[in-house]
Amino acid sequence: MERIATGIPGLDEMLHGGYLPQTANLVEGAPGTGKTTLGMQFIHHGIVVCGEPGLILTFEEFPQQYYESAASFGWDFRQMERNGKLRIVMTSPEVSKADLEQVGGRIEGLVQEIGAKRILVDSLSHFERLSESPSDLRSIVYGFINSLKREGLTAVLTRESMALLGESEGADDALAFLVDSYTLLRYVEIESAVRKALLVLKMRGSDHDKGIRQFEITSRGVEVSATFEGREGIMSGSPRRMMDSFVQAFVRH
Amino acid sequence: MERIATGIPGLDEMLHGGYLPQTANLVEGAPGTGKTTLGMQFIHHGIVVCGEPGLILTFEEFPQQYYESAASFGWDFRQMERNGKLRIVMTSPEVSKADLEQVGGRIEGLVQEIGAKRILVDSLSHFERLSESPSDLRSIVYGFINSLKREGLTAVLTRESMALLGESEGADDALAFLVDSYTLLRYVEIESAVRKALLVLKMRGSDHDKGIRQFEITSRGVEVSATFEGREGIMSGSPRRMMDSFVQAFVRH
Amino acid sequence: MERIATGIPGLDEMLHGGYLPQTANLVEGAPGTGKTTLGMQFIHHGIVVCGEPGLILTFEEFPQQYYESAASFGWDFRQMERNGKLRIVMTSPEVSKADLEQVGGRIEGLVQEIGAKRILVDSLSHFERLSESPSDLRSIVYGFINSLKREGLTAVLTRESMALLGESEGADDALAFLVDSYTLLRYVEIESAVRKALLVLKMRGSDHDKGIRQFEITSRGVEVSATFEGREGIMSGSPRRMMDSFVQAFVRH
Amino acid sequence: MERIATGIPGLDEMLHGGYLPQTANLVEGAPGTGKTTLGMQFIHHGIVVCGEPGLILTFEEFPQQYYESAASFGWDFRQMERNGKLRIVMTSPEVSKADLEQVGGRIEGLVQEIGAKRILVDSLSHFERLSESPSDLRSIVYGFINSLKREGLTAVLTRESMALLGESEGADDALAFLVDSYTLLRYVEIESAVRKALLVLKMRGSDHDKGIRQFEITSRGVEVSATFEGREGIMSGSPRRMMDSFVQAFVRH
Amino acid sequence: MERIATGIPGLDEMLHGGYLPQTANLVEGAPGTGKTTLGMQFIHHGIVVCGEPGLILTFEEFPQQYYESAASFGWDFRQMERNGKLRIVMTSPEVSKADLEQVGGRIEGLVQEIGAKRILVDSLSHFERLSESPSDLRSIVYGFINSLKREGLTAVLTRESMALLGESEGADDALAFLVDSYTLLRYVEIESAVRKALLVLKMRGSDHDKGIRQFEITSRGVEVSATFEGREGIMSGSPRRMMDSFVQAFVRH
Amino acid sequence: MERIATGIPGLDEMLHGGYLPQTANLVEGAPGTGKTTLGMQFIHHGIVVCGEPGLILTFEEFPQQYYESAASFGWDFRQMERNGKLRIVMTSPEVSKADLEQVGGRIEGLVQEIGAKRILVDSLSHFERLSESPSDLRSIVYGFINSLKREGLTAVLTRESMALLGESEGADDALAFLVDSYTLLRYVEIESAVRKALLVLKMRGSDHDKGIRQFEITSRGVEVSATFEGREGIMSGSPRRMMDSFVQAFVRH
Secondary structure, three states: OOOEOOOOHHHHHHOOOOEOOOOEEEEEEOOOOOHHHHHHHHHHHHHHOOOOOEEEEEOOOOHHHHHHHHHOOOOOHHHHHHOOOEEEEEOOHHHHHHHHHOOOOHHHHHHHHHOOOEEEEEOHHHHHHHOOOHHHHHHHHHHHHHHHHHOOOEEEEEEEOOOOEOOOOOOOOHHHHOOOEEEEEEEEEEOOEEEEEEEEEEEOOOOOOOEEEEEEEEOOEEEEEEEOOOEEOHHHOOOEEOHHHHHHHHHHO | OOOEOOOOHHHHHHOOOOEOOOOEEEEEEOOOOOHHHHHHHHHHHHHHOOOOOEEEEEOOOOHHHHHHHHHOOOOOHHHHHHOOOEEEEEOOHHHHHHHHHOOOOHHHHHHHHHOOOEEEEEOHHHHHHHOOOHHHHHHHHHHHHHHHHHOOOEEEEEEEOOOOEOOOOOOOOHHHHOOOEEEEEEEEEEOOEEEEEEEEEEEOOOOOOOEEEEEEEEOOEEEEEEEOOOEEOHHHOOOEEOHHHHHHHHHHO | OOOEOOOOHHHHHHOOOOEOOOOEEEEEEOOOOOHHHHHHHHHHHHHHOOOOOEEEEEOOOOHHHHHHHHHOOOOOHHHHHHOOOEEEEEOOHHHHHHHHHOOOOHHHHHHHHHOOOEEEEEOHHHHHHHOOOHHHHHHHHHHHHHHHHHOOOEEEEEEEOOOOEOOOOOOOOHHHHOOOEEEEEEEEEEOOEEEEEEEEEEEOOOOOOOEEEEEEEEOOEEEEEEEOOOEEOHHHOOOEEOHHHHHHHHHHO | OOOEOOOOHHHHHHOOOOEOOOOEEEEEEOOOOOHHHHHHHHHHHHHHOOOOOEEEEEOOOOHHHHHHHHHOOOOOHHHHHHOOOEEEEEOOHHHHHHHHHOOOOHHHHHHHHHOOOEEEEEOHHHHHHHOOOHHHHHHHHHHHHHHHHHOOOEEEEEEEOOOOEOOOOOOOOHHHHOOOEEEEEEEEEEOOEEEEEEEEEEEOOOOOOOEEEEEEEEOOEEEEEEEOOOEEOHHHOOOEEOHHHHHHHHHHO | OOOEOOOOHHHHHHOOOOEOOOOEEEEEEOOOOOHHHHHHHHHHHHHHOOOOOEEEEEOOOOHHHHHHHHHOOOOOHHHHHHOOOEEEEEOOHHHHHHHHHOOOOHHHHHHHHHOOOEEEEEOHHHHHHHOOOHHHHHHHHHHHHHHHHHOOOEEEEEEEOOOOEOOOOOOOOHHHHOOOEEEEEEEEEEOOEEEEEEEEEEEOOOOOOOEEEEEEEEOOEEEEEEEOOOEEOHHHOOOEEOHHHHHHHHHHO | OOOEOOOOHHHHHHOOOOEOOOOEEEEEEOOOOOHHHHHHHHHHHHHHOOOOOEEEEEOOOOHHHHHHHHHOOOOOHHHHHHOOOEEEEEOOHHHHHHHHHOOOOHHHHHHHHHOOOEEEEEOHHHHHHHOOOHHHHHHHHHHHHHHHHHOOOEEEEEEEOOOOEOOOOOOOOHHHHOOOEEEEEEEEEEOOEEEEEEEEEEEOOOOOOOEEEEEEEEOOEEEEEEEOOOEEOHHHOOOEEOHHHHHHHHHHO
16 A cells, blocks of 8 residues: 655654555644654655655744754755745634635645645644634545545644643544544653653554554654653553563572 | 444453444444444354344444445445445435434335345434433433334444543443443553553343453454453553552562 | 342342331432442332332433333233233423422322322433532432422432543532432443442431442342442542552462 | 530440530431431430430431331431421521511521420531622521520531542532531541541530541431451541551461 | 740740741631731731730731730730730732832831831732732732831731642742741641641741740640641641551550 | 853753753753742842853742842842843733833843843743734743743742642643743652652653652752652652562561
């Protein structure tokens, strides 16, 4: 089956090669977990390795912020834009939505202009201001996601998680039902330090790795490594050492 | 007693053969747990094995999505529709409700046209927009469920659970009192990975297995396996290893 | 002291023989715990064993549902109705309330017609739609309960609990102050399965067993058995094994 | 210092002899914990042992209910009323409040008529309907309490606690700042049974026992016994066995 | 550095001698923890030992209540008032606020009349009724606190905590940012009894003891003693015995 | 890479030299944790060691409060202001916002007048009163932050955390997505005392130390020391001793 690789070795392995084509892929995390980095890496990999031009839709940060962030990983987004492989568009959820609803809108134009195959929407959380009704919001986001698919795009959609550690209790997770895959980035406290965990909770139409993996943001971008051994309750953000570890430590002596 | 098998071996065993005829069966889970897959398998099994045509009522996804999802399990829903054994109807809760309330409505017509015996309603959560009053909503859903039964249908009704891990605290579970059976699909974190658990909490008019079973979505659909051994607090989503495991490990050394 | 036996051996023993005459007895549980079965058994036992005719007041389910449920336990409610020992009345909280407030209303008429001594009100939760003011609702329910007592009835009133496992935090428990006894039916997770627990929390005017007992719904109805040994936190729905169990297991080896 | 004994041996000991004269004493508990029994015992002891006539103010239950409840403990409240030692007044918070605010009102009249020294107000929770503003409610209750003191009365005021086990989180405890003593009655789950715990949290102007004591309602009324040994977290309603118990059990073998 | 001693030996030691001059010092606790006693002791010590006259501002209790409470500790507040060393003023937050805002108001007058150096404001919680807007309330309290400082006063401000055990979750703690020091009084359950804990969380412009200390209200007032040894989670109100205690007990045998 | 040192040795080490130039750096903590001290130290270090003049924007406290606080650490802010190296401006969020939006506003003037390179905004929490709409507030704060960057300033923005111990559950953390770095100051209960923990959760464009470090406010300002060894759940505010500690203690004997 064709796969749209993210370019993040550990993550592509978890996804059994990458995302499925023309799917909407939600990546959710607390501040600083690296949602945008993951999304930029997906776009960068598409352009540089797969020959798939990409779009970045931003609702808050200026393109300048993306140029700089990308540069810190050695990715020259400015050059890619000049080469017609990338477009970073600062817009609003209102405009994006209207845009995709009409034939020949701006986004459609950009897709055709550069032959875009990938898109990063950063972040879906800004759509929340479009309606106070959860069912209206759901319907708007569903329409937006389908528009992206109709354009032939494979999308990474970031979402902000309000809980610093563990899951936020009051969270309305309805949007997670609309997407094709759902990846969680979480902070985890271990041995008086805060590490990062990545989990692919859901992936439609494909099997995937269910492990909770450690990851870091390094000078090369997102780097996914092994699972957390000997701990219970990782997704709570504050895991416990397991009895086994205790027993092993005990009998060693 | 006559049983309506779901075609999922482990689940049918838990249900002592399957659902009872003309019952409403709620299947609830978080995003990606496999509610819709379970429902499609129930429909597929009815058509292919039991000679019972089926309906799928969808309030959000297009029929195309079901064709594709089914195909990934080797189920040819398109062919079944062509053979007059299946109808996938994209509609709205408003229309469905009105439809079933009048004699000779569209759903009644489809039931008669293909001789449907089973229905998948995907998902009941969309009914929530019909009323803000819990008691009105309850009364609407109760009426809808009874209409399905009057048509001679055995129904799987999916419902979305907002809690990723464990139970959501503020959840209003009134609808669970209206249905004949209630199955929960949950994520459970074990050894740095997320597994899936299935539990039949309630089944009217029949005994059933009360175990909390592991399950997976494989290329053959839902596959239910054994219970979770040596863990406490599974339904919290973050189980603890039990003392027994500790003791056993201890004395082994 | 005269007792109104429920016909459930373990429960009657916990109640020191049964309910006191002309009392209101609240039975609360999550979906599928068996509230209605307990109530039907109380009615059935009254008619068949004690020669006490009974009424069933239902606010949602049709009488047909009770005939069928009862039949699955071998209780022929249809025949009992024909013999003038039982009346199943589908009504609304509004009508029931008005009915009991006026002299010679329908319920009073039925009580006199069959000489009813017992009543099952299924469920008290439907009264919640009568008023949004907790103090008005309390006053309405108090009036309703007193009307039942004035008719000489001993009542089982079911109530729906929204929490699947453990206690629901936001629950308004004011109605529990109005009744003469209060029995809780709860799900409890033990060894990767969900069992049922029964607890008589309150009983006015009589001593009673304070144990948390296991029970099951079998082909004979509710069957109450022993307490839960070696567990702490049972009412949380997710009990812990106690240290003692650990110690005993340890020293055995 | 003069003390107003409650007649409950264990409790009087905890209170170093009883309540202080002309104080307001709050007794709070969940349904069935025995608040009203404690209050009736306080009234009964005053009349029979101390020669102090008493009033019972009730906002919901009829006097008949008190006669019957008292009789189950062998207290003849009807006879005491006939002897002019007791008055049970069914009224409303609105009337009581107005009554005490004016000179020569009904309550003042009753106090003078029988020379009342004690009062049971059952329950303070009904005052909550007098105002939705917490600060108004506080001011109303403060005024009511002071009126009782001005009449020379020592009061037991019951209050309903909504949490079945443990403390209710959202509880507004402002009224506890207004009273002279504050006693909590709580359910505690221990060894698969529900026991009752009593704690005097606050007592103005006197030292008191800070222990969390077990108690029961027997045929003689409230009986307070020892503290809970070897348990942590009793006030949570679901205590844990302490390590010490484990160690002791361990080394015994 | 000059210090304003509270007269409570353990507390003054924790404060490295006492409060700093012309500061606002918040003392917060649940009902019965001894906030007012601590404040009265601060006033009493000022008058009797330091020659610093004091004011008590009360928004609910009558001066009589303070005379009586003080007397139970052997402090003759009535005599001090007669000697012009103390003024107990029952007022309202509205009046106090207006008073301090104008030149030559009543409070300023009293300060000058008796040369007051200390003030007890009992309690700050009553200010909450002045505004429903948190930011307005904050601004009002900030203004009030600054007025007290401008008068040259060192203030103890009591505040009511709604949580009986542990911290209340929904608490708005904005006022704690306005004050110069912040002391918490809490109930702690240990060995089936409720003890009291005192913690100085914050002290501007000075180092202080960070220990969580036990304290009692005795006939001499507040008496602060040692920290809680061998327990974790004290501020939760329901501490756990620590492993160390377990190990020590274990190896002793 | 150029770094803007804070002058706090342990913190600069965690930040790999200091903040990045022209970034917005959020420092959040409960009352008394030392947010303002950290910010003043950042300003002081800039002026005295790096030759970088600084601004302090305050929305509540008077400049006098900063002079005094600084003096207690031996920092002569008054002299620095006289030397034209520092400006402390008491203003309101409304004015600051308007100010920065217009060309040549007051803040821009001050920046140019003293050649400011650093700014302390104390605190960002006061912006919350500018709008009740979270998305408007976000947009306002984002604009404000960008204005500061355009002026060439490196900013420390303090924010108040309402939770005394651990994380507050209902907290809206949207602002943390806008800033370049995010540092948390928290209280942690250990061995019957309250210590302080510092964690740099997020730092854009640079690697950083992820440890949870202890720190104290001493006469020299903020002093960051080692991590917390042998504890789990530090960020909960109430850590547990880890099994390892237990095992080590065990085998030592």
